[in-house]
Amino acid sequence: MPQFMDVHHGMKGLTADQLKETHKADLAIEKEEGVHFEKAWADPESGTVYCLSEAPSAEAVQRIHERAGHRADEIHPVPLTV
Amino acid sequence: MPQFMDVHHGMKGLTADQLKETHKADLAIEKEEGVHFEKAWADPESGTVYCLSEAPSAEAVQRIHERAGHRADEIHPVPLTV
Numbered sequence: 001m002p003q004f005m006d007v008h009h010g011m012k013g014l015t016a017d018q019l020k021e022t023h024k025a026d027l028a029i030e031k032e033e034g035v036h037f038e039k040a041w042a043d044p045e046s047g048t049v050y051c052l053s054e055a056p057s058a059e060a061v062q063r064i065h066e067r068a069g070h071r072a073d074e075i076h077p078v079p080l081t082v
Numbered sequence: 083m084p085q086f087m088d089v090h091h092g093m094k095g096l097t098a099d100q101l102k103e104t105h106k107a108d109l110a111i112e113k114e115e116g117v118h119f120e121k122a123w124a125d126p127e128s129g130t131v132y133c134l135s136e137a138p139s140a141e142a143v144q145r146i147h148e149r150a151g152h153r154a155d156e157i158h159p160v161p162l163t164v
Contacts, residue, residue: 005125042161078132
C-alpha cells in the first residue's frame with residue numbers, strides 16, 4: 001500500500017497530550033477509508049506536524065484527517081524510502 | 083538525544099538509487115557530528131525529501147547534510163512523537 005507524509009502547519013504550542021488525542025481521533029476512524037496512520041512527529045515551536053501513513057490515496061488520508069477535525073496542509077506520496 | 087525532521091525541496095525526479103547514494107553519503111560522516119540519520123522518505127514528483135535524525139542540534143544535522151552535498155531547506159526539532 002502506498003505511503004504518504006502529510007504536513008500540518010499552525011499547530012504552535014501543541015502539547016504531547018493534544019498530539020496523542022488527535023492521533024487517537026484519526027485511528028478511531030481510519031479503517032473506514034483503508035488508511036493507517038503509522039507515526040507522527042511534532043515541532044510545537046514552529047507549529048508543524050508530520051504524519052506518516054499507509055493509504056490507498058492522498059484523498060483517503062485527507063478525508064480521515066478532515067473528519068477527525070484537522071485537515072492536512074500538504075499530503076505527499078513517498079514512494080521512495082531509505 | 084533530540085530528534086529532528088529536515089526537509090529538502092527541489093529534488094524533482096529523484097530516483098531510488100540517488101536517494102540511497104545521498105543517504106549513504108550522510109551515514110559515512112554522520113558520526114563526526116554525533117548525528118544519526120534514521121530514515122528518509124521522498125516524493126520525486128514534488129521533489130520533496132524528509133529525513134528523520136537523532137542529533138545534538140539542528141546545526142549538527144545541517145553540517146552533515148552540507149558536507150554530503152545536500153543542504154536542508156528546513157530543520158525542525160520534533161520533541162513530540164506518537
